[in-house]
Amino acid sequence: MVDMTKIVEYSRAMEAMGCCVVVITPEELQGANPRKVEERLIELGWEVIGDLAPMPIDEEQEESAFHQCRQVEL
Numbered sequence: 001m002v003d004m005t006k007i008v009e010y011s012r013a014m015e016a017m018g019c020c021v022v023v024i025t026p027e028e029l030q031g032a033n034p035r036k037v038e039e040r041l042i043e044l045g046w047e048v049i050g051d052l053a054p055m056p057i058d059e060e061q062e063e064s065a066f067h068q069c070r071q072v073e074l
Helices: 004-016 034-052 059-070
Strands: none
Touching: none
8 A cells, every 4th residue: 555645745845845746646657667667767767858958967966866856864
């Protein structure tokens, strides 16, 4: 059973730090491997960010931002 209350709480905390948060529940995944979906969304996300960002982001900033958002303690 997924505790959506905790998921929303953690998501809001990450959003407050400036992160973009996407939550896909196990039901929404429909049996797809969550790690593989996450990896693919990260790849596609950088393309979207590149299209929408007012300033280009370099690879060092990209890695730093990714790890900062991933390190939120659950």
